[in-house]
Amino acid sequence: AEANEQEECTPEQIELGVEGCDIAIEETIIVTGYSTQRKEDLTGAISVVELGDIEDLPAGNIMKNLQGKIPGLSIRTDGNPGSTASIRIRGQGIGRLGNNDPLYIIDGIPTKLGMHELNSRDFASIQVLKDASAASIYGARSGNGVIVITTKNGASQDIKFDVAYSQSTQDFSYDLNPLNTEQRAQVIWQAAVNDGSDPNAASPLYQYDWNGDYSSPQLNKIILPNSLDQEGNTTPAVPGTDWFGEVIQTSKIRDFHVSASGGSDRGHGYISLGYFDAEGVVKGSKFERISFRANSRYEIIDDVFAVGENLTVTHQVENQNNRDAGNIVSLAIEQQSIVPVYNDDGSDFGGPRSGINDRRNPVSLIEGNKGNDSRYNRLMGNVFAELKPIDGLTLRSNFGLDYGQFYYRRLFPTVSEGNLYNEERITTQDNWEQTTVWSNTAEYKTTFDKKHNLTVLAGTEAIEFEREGFFVSSTGLLVEDRDYAFLDAATGGGVVAGGGDEWSLNSYFAKVDYNYDDKYLLSGTIRRDGSSRFGDNNQYGNFPAFSGGWVVSNEDFFDVPLVSTLKLRASWGRTGNQEIDTRATTFTYQTLYSTPSVFTTEQDNGTAYDIGGNDQGVLPSGFVRTQTANPDLKWETSEMVNFGVDFSLYYGTIYGTLDIFDKETSDILTVTSPLATLGEGAQQIVNGGTVTNKGWEFTLGYDDYVEIDGIGEIKFDVFANLFSSDNEVTYLPENVKNTFGGNGDDITILGHSVNANYGYVADGLFQSDAEVNEHADQTGAAPGRIRYADLNQDGVIDDKDQMFFAEMDPDYEYGFGINLEYENWDFSMFWQGIEGGQIRNGWRNFTDLVSVGTTSNFGDRVLSAWTPENSNSDIPALSLQDTNGEGRNSTFYYEDASYLKLRNITLGYKPDDKTVRDWGISNIRVYLSASNLLTFTPDGTISQDPETPDATFPVPRTITFGIDVGF
Amino acid sequence: CGADLDEPEPKAVLGPDAVTEEDNIDRLVIAAYAFLGNDHYSIPHSFWLTGNLRAGDAHKGGDGIDDVQWGHELSVFTGLKPDLSQLPRDFIDINNNQWVRWYAAVSRANAALSAMQAANADEPAKEAELRFVRAIFYFWLKIHYKHIPVIPADALPAEVAQIGNRDMTDQESWQFIVDEFAFAANNLPEVQDDVGRANKYSAQAFQAKALLFKAYVQDENHQVTSINQNELAEVVSLTESIISSGEYALNDDYANNFLYEHENSNESVFSIQRSQQDGSQDGKGAFAFALNGPQAEIDGFYGCCGFHVPTDNFVNAFKTDATTGLPLFDSYNDTIYVYADPVDPRLDHTVAMEDKPVKYDANVVHGGADWARKADQYGSHTSIKELELPSCNCLMKNGNNDVKPFTLTSMNTPILRYSDVLLMQAEALIEIGGNDNLEKARGLINQLRTRAKNSTDKLTTAGVQSNYKVEEYSQAFVDQDEARKALRWERRLELGLEGHRFFDLVRWGVAASWLNDSYFPKEMERKAYLAGAQFTAGKHEYLPIPLEQIILSRNGKEYVQNPGY
Structure with a gap:
């Protein structure tokens, strides 16, 4: 934040991320991939992240903090302290094979890994390359957009130290309001009475004293059991366990960062240490990261030959509870309140018994995860040499390594809670992966006739990736102690698994930029990528792009005093996506000894069989085909057209950008659902499917100051952005078409968003027998039950009465905020929201329905369920049997996804320079910041937070106090 | 440029060549057997769901109707339909899964048979084992779905897509299955070293079983129209061969058939071998x-x-x-x-x-x-x-x-x-x-x-x-x-409760009368969940061909749905 105090940074300093020159970047130089460009010269759609806006936020995952900041960048997060965020740039493809993530380029090293593994306080600049003309220089991996990150370096000045510390508290409160024991008993009684069945046979937990009159039932008394198990060990919790209270906590985050930077005429460097320690609002969750960075550059021959390096090492620790949090939150409503946290004698956790569904005690789950921390170490660095043999020519060679190692030793303690019992188990896994990148570029910049500016860049790049890992699981621990629970201590048999992978990419690229008199801009890019992931018949692909710009405001004829700058841009380009299994093109066979076989969705596909009838020991096994070759396989291709306008008015105080884009992604990588008779491993990865994403982005800002008499000067910056994108599946091959829902005939996902859902339309509740009789024939129909619409009007409600509904994509995403500076004070506020779209509120199974899980607990909404007397209710009548099929996928579960959140509000204070200099400090700032303070949702929605409408890690409210000091 | 791409070899998997080496053929045979044990509570290979629930011998049980609702629909029949993917809590079409997994099992045997051909291996006993295992799955498909596609071992994918489920008549596909077991019986030894392998007599027993089903000739609406006397005679002679072999006997105590310490007894003609502590992920138990x-x-x-x-x-x-x-x-x-x-x-x-x-x-x-x-x-x-x-x-x-x-x-x-x-x-x-x-x-x-x-x-x-x-x-x-x-x-x-009863009822042509006239009326008074249960003759004798398979078959020869669905 010190750029203002320095003399103007050179483009080179900016490119290198010299400390203090980071702020100046958006004003002048943009790192665009293998080179830099002045912002005025840009012809593609590139957004620059204002790092200053988010530096007060805890630096767990920088992408979380960017939500709503960049139009076209859709970020979905949850409250997991160690989570990756889901990032989509300008919509998404089919994503059947699971990759719609952008490519990150960090100091020239490409990676698909998450940003939470890096310390964002070391970042000097972040550019988001949104359109194809900007991204296509990254070829076969650029189809989902590219985010280019440059890390900090020192200035050729005195040594400078910076220390930053912040501490946050997070909290969250749920109001699903699970029923207490008495309430639940009453609900079960009511449901049984509604069904006309005997309430005293409805649950082994409750006996009822009632008048036995189904036409005017009267409940006198509920008799609860004396104990939950036969041995009488456990007394029911009455009125009940508050499971949400047991699993949610107020949590702390500490974020510490210290860096030193500086240099001489010849060289400069930057080193830093970061420590980030966060708990989540779900008990037991934890994320801890220690990171080091050392960046340096040295001029061996001044202005002719330089070498340098960037290196970062991070170590991070994550608790199992981070992964289990969604389940834990879900268990907090599923587990009945009658179950006590601990048994009476304190020895064991309370758990389910007869009449209580067989779900874990969430507190036991949290406790059992204690110490189950996975460790991830990442080393990422590059070394480069730069030679400038003649004026204007730069030769650069860059070698990078990205190495990650994941190690996780996990103890599954013995679980003994109610009628659930699991033996203890120890698992250990160790995986490493590495990417090496070697790129060489030559860039020549020249100007002739003073008005013709030409830059030519050419280069090659070779990328190799390798991964290996193994997993061991064993049992028979004689002592259940984490410090003892190593594989050596396991006396039971073991399960081992392991695997590996490798791929490579070989690329050539060239770029030409031409600028005539700062009025006419032209740019062309070509990249040729060869990937080992693709079939012999399609090993290489070409990714061209063209763009042009016209700076109207630099024309002599342009004479509008109001308008300071006006630039029109247009671009077209082609990008690719190669994120598929390395082995996708080949027939593969595996020994596949066994696969998990516990749940309905996973059944053993192994080849081992006890042919000798020995019952134990290693079994004979064989091979199985797991995939069918596709030698024609190639990358998926996106073509994007972009038109843009950049403008500023009133000497630049009002600024804005408008972009309109049309992206068509074709040959989308997807997997076939083959006819069963084609047999095992018949599925092929194929290029099939076309999805379009069309939309627009708009930003507008007003950056100025006002003088107020008696108060002084107030600087302000008001800004807003708006983004809209429409997704549509326009083509799918026959053998893929019906795998997205539909009736297998004329109703398919074609013409709908890839995020559309197929199901029934819930049309309110039946109010009377007359309404039931008038309605189409619907099995299970009765007053108080959900009425499903007879879409095909054939008088019967059946599977033909389904349609695509609830496109999950929002209509608009937006953000707006204000920054104020007054004397030593600064203030900022940022709001973010989405408008339109729908979410599936899975909680409704518990909050609104009793029949779908009759042995779980319910939310208190069921207390106001439909009855003939309470016919205004939209909650179906209580019943113990889902005879009406209300668990089916229907609009009943969906609601408006719109929200507006006060994402952040910050107040900062900087003591007078003079005062602090007396303390030997160059600058100091303290601040208080709050995140997610307010959420507004439309009327009629039940979900508290549309961002996490289901059993996921809730997004907390965060209050942060921080201090930054520079020496 | 482009010729110098250094393409890494695939890791951690094998190519087809390694698998088809002659040494590996028995491994492919084992893989085929393995599918017998790869069953699951939603698709058990002892048919308590499709054989007992549908026959009135057992209720589904569990935590109410929607706890594996597939089982409920099998008990009351009225909810059975070509697409069962929306059943609450299942949210998958278990009927389709069953079809898919049994054809996966068929394809394992087919893959091994093709590999034998490729390796020019002349091992009739191995071929017989593979055809035996494959025929068991066809037999199961047959008694569940009646009209099924039959896939030759060497069929190319394009050819497989052109095989419909009515290319053979009901009797023709029965004959195919009978012949497969006959081939196995003629080429398998009387006794195998490995107790889990098929032998001459287990093949004859299944051949007799298939023939017995075949003998009760059904019309298009699954009604038994005649009983083939020649085939009954063949059943007698095949079973006589097993009885007179002296290899089998009734256990002294009926109990021993269902006790771990007596498994693979003389009464077991063919059993699925189960194991535990065997290095597999969840144990290959039952x-x-x-x-x-x-x-x-x-x-x-x-x-x-x-x-x-x-x-x-x-x-x-x-x-x-x-x-x-x-x-x-x-x-x-x-x-x-x-x-x-x-x-x-x-x-x-x-x-x-x-x-x-x-x-x-x-x-x-x-x-x-x-x-x-x-x-x-x-x-x-x-x-x-x-x-x-x-x-x-x-x-x-x-x-x-x-x-x-x-x-x-x-x-x-x-x-x-x-x-x-x-x-x-x-x-x-x-x-x-x-x-x-x-x-x-x-x-x-x-x-x-x-x-x-x-x-x-x-x-x-x-x-x-x-x-x-x-x-x-x-x-x-x-x-x-x-x-x-x-x-x-x-x-x-x-x-009793061994998963045979419903298929017996259908074979005899009495499923509708038994269920609608004898079982349901009385049992409905005892168990409220059966309210509305109804067996439709000419429909519910067989499961629907899964809708998903019909849809997928439209790229080639479209399957014909069973009557009534």
């Missing part, structure tokens, strides 16, 4: 029955999930006449069985009920409603042929297997017992008719009844308080009808 343990926890075992609950009708069928010791053919279902009633001891080997010791252990006593998941809905009986005691070495409770609370054992699953061979012969003899044949059939049935009578030691030692009474048919059957009635009753008792 996942088919993972849900069928009692809900009560005993000695740290059981505790879930109370599925497969014998019906009152089924239990009542074991009642006998106090004097003759024969079934109460007409009055059996008038009253609910009480422990003082004279009863065939096979009841206590098959069903555990309140207060009776379970599985011959005086210390493990059935806890009635405590043992059930939803006693009010399904009753509290427990099917115990598939269960073992908490003290059994076969329990998967300290393996690597994080499968609790599911009840899993490594006890093998008999899918064809010698007593079935005797009953198949008796059935063929009776349908051929003639006094000599009826007499011979009576002898076979009486063998089973005598064995039943002698199978009370384990029960009484454990203190089961039942009034056992079972006797032979002491007089010649008066006519074919009486013999048929006796035979069909005997199959229900002897093979």
Whole structure:
């Protein structure tokens, strides 16, 4: 934040991320991939992240903090302290094979890994390359957009130290309001009475004293059991366990960062240490990261030959509870309140018994995860040499390594809670992966006739990736102690698994930029990528792009005093996506000894069989085909057209950008659902499917100051952005078409968003027998039950009465905020929201329905369920049997996804320079910041937070106090 | 440029060449067998879902209708439809999964047969094993779906897509299956070193079974129109070959068929081999029955999930006449069985009920409603042929297997017992008719009844308080009808809850009358969930061809849906 105090940074300093020159970047130089460009010269759609806006936020995952900041960048997060965020740039493809993530380029090293593994306080600049003309220089991996990150370096000045510390508290409160024991008993009684069945046979937990009159039932008394198990060990919790209270906590985050930077005429460097320690609002969750960075550059021959390096090492620790949090939150409503946290004698956790569904005690789950921390170490660095043999020519060679190692030793303690019992188990896994990148570029910049500016860049790049890992699981621990629970201590048999992978990419690229008199801009890019992931018949692909710009405001004829700058841009380009299994093109066979076989969705596909009838020991096994070759396989291709306008008015105080884009992604990588008779491993990865994403982005800002008499000067910056994108599946091959829902005939996902859902339309509740009789024939129909619409009007409600509904994509995403500076004070506020779209509120199974899980607990909404007397209710009548099929996928579960959140509000204070200099400090700032303070949702929605409408890690409210000091 | 891409070899997988080496052929055979054991509670290879629930011998059990709702729909029929993907809590089409997995099993055998061809391996015994395993899956597909595609081993993908499910008539695909077992019988040794492998006699037994089904000729609407006498004669001679081989015998005690320490006994003609502590992820135990343990926890075992609950009708069928010791053919279902009633001891080997010791252990006593998941809905009986005691070495409770609370054992699953061979012969003899044949059939049935009578030691030692009474048919059957009635009753008792009954009913052409006229009316009064249950003749004899497969088949030859769906 010190750029203002320095003399103007050179483009080179900016490119290198010299400390203090980071702020100046958006004003002048943009790192665009293998080179830099002045912002005025840009012809593609590139957004620059204002790092200053988010530096007060805890630096767990920088992408979380960017939500709503960049139009076209859709970020979905949850409250997991160690989570990756889901990032989509300008919509998404089919994503059947699971990759719609952008490519990150960090100091020239490409990676698909998450940003939470890096310390964002070391970042000097972040550019988001949104359109194809900007991204296509990254070829076969650029189809989902590219985010280019440059890390900090020192200035050729005195040594400078910076220390930053912040501490946050997070909290969250749920109001699903699970029923207490008495309430639940009453609900079960009511449901049984509604069904006309005997309430005293409805649950082994409750006996009822009632008048036995189904036409005017009267409940006198509920008799609860004396104990939950036969041995009488456990007394029911009455009125009940508050499971949400047991699993949610107020949590702390500490974020510490210290860096030193500086240099001489010849060289400069930057080193830093970061420590980030966060708990989540779900008990037991934890994320801890220690990171080091050392960046340096040295001029061996001044202005002719330089070498340098960037290196970062991070170590991070994550608790199992981070992964289990969604389940834990879900268990907090599923587990009945009658179950006590601990048994009476304190020895064991309370758990389910007869009449209580067989779900874990969430507190036991949290406790059992204690110490189950996975460790991830990442080393990422590059070394480069730069030679400038003649004026204007730069030769650069860059070698990078990205190495990650994941190690996780996990103890599954013995679980003994109610009628659930699991033996203890120890698992250990160790995986490493590495990417090496070697790129060489030559860039020549020249100007002739003073008005013709030409830059030519050419280069090659070779990328190799390798991964290996193994997993061991064993049992028979004689002592259940984490410090003892190593594989050596396991006396039971073991399960081992392991695997590996490798791929490579070989690329050539060239770029030409031409600028005539700062009025006419032209740019062309070509990249040729060869990937080992693709079939012999399609090993290489070409990714061209063209763009042009016209700076109207630099024309002599342009004479509008109001308008300071006006630039029109247009671009077209082609990008690719190669994120598929390395082995996708080949027939593969595996020994596949066994696969998990516990749940309905996973059944053993192994080849081992006890042919000798020995019952134990290693079994004979064989091979199985797991995939069918596709030698024609190639990358998926996106073509994007972009038109843009950049403008500023009133000497630049009002600024804005408008972009309109049309992206068509074709040959989308997807997997076939083959006819069963084609047999095992018949599925092929194929290029099939076309999805379009069309939309627009708009930003507008007003950056100025006002003088107020008696108060002084107030600087302000008001800004807003708006983004809209429409997704549509326009083509799918026959053998893929019906795998997205539909009736297998004329109703398919074609013409709908890839995020559309197929199901029934819930049309309110039946109010009377007359309404039931008038309605189409619907099995299970009765007053108080959900009425499903007879879409095909054939008088019967059946599977033909389904349609695509609830496109999950929002209509608009937006953000707006204000920054104020007054004397030593600064203030900022940022709001973010989405408008339109729908979410599936899975909680409704518990909050609104009793029949779908009759042995779980319910939310208190069921207390106001439909009855003939309470016919205004939209909650179906209580019943113990889902005879009406209300668990089916229907609009009943969906609601408006719109929200507006006060994402952040910050107040900062900087003591007078003079005062602090007396303390030997160059600058100091303290601040208080709050995140997610307010959420507004439309009327009629039940979900508290549309961002996490289901059993996921809730997004907390965060209050942060921080201090930054520079020496 | 582009020629110099350094393409890495695929890692951690094999290419086709390595797999088709001759040394590896037996490994492919093992992989084919493995699918027999790769079953699952939603698709068990002992058909408690499709064979027992649909026959009125058992209720689904579990936690209400929507707990594996597929099983509920099988019990009441009315909800069965081509697309079952939307059943609550299943949210997958288990009917489709079943079809997919059985064709996956067929393809494993086909892959191995192709590999043998590629390697020019001349090993008829191996080929016979593969064709045997493949024919078992075809047999299962056949009795579930009737009209099925038959896929040659060497068919290319484009050719497979052109194979419809009506390319063969009903009788033609039966003939295909019979011929496959015949090939296996002619090329397999009489005894195999590995107890899990098919041999000559297991192939003959399945050949006889397929022939018996084939002999009852059905029309388009699944109604039996005639019975092929030549094929019945062939059934007699095939079963005679097995009987006279001397390789098989009835166990002295009926109990031994369902006890871990007696698995692969002389009575086992073919069993699925189960194992545990075997290095597999979840243990290769009997996942088919993972849900069928009692809900009560005993000695740290059981505790879930109370599925497969014998019906009152089924239990009542074991009642006998106090004097003759024969079934109460007409009055059996008038009253609910009480422990003082004279009863065939096979009841206590098959069903555990309140207060009776379970599985011959005086210390493990059935806890009635405590043992059930939803006693009010399904009753509290427990099917115990598939269960073992908490003290059994076969329990998967300290393996690597994080499968609790599911009840899993490594006890093998008999899918064809010698007593079935005797009953198949008796059935063929009776349908051929003639006094000599009826007499011979009576002898076979009486063998089973005598064995039943002698199978009370384990029960009484454990203190089961039942009034056992079972006797032979002491007089010649008066006519074919009486013999048929006796035979069909005997199959229900002897093979009770082993997954055969529904397919027997369909074979005999009596499924509709049995369910709609006998079973449902009475059992509906006892179990409210059956309200509205109805079997539609000409439709519900077979499952629908899964809609997803019909849709996918449209890229080639579109499958024809079964009538009524």
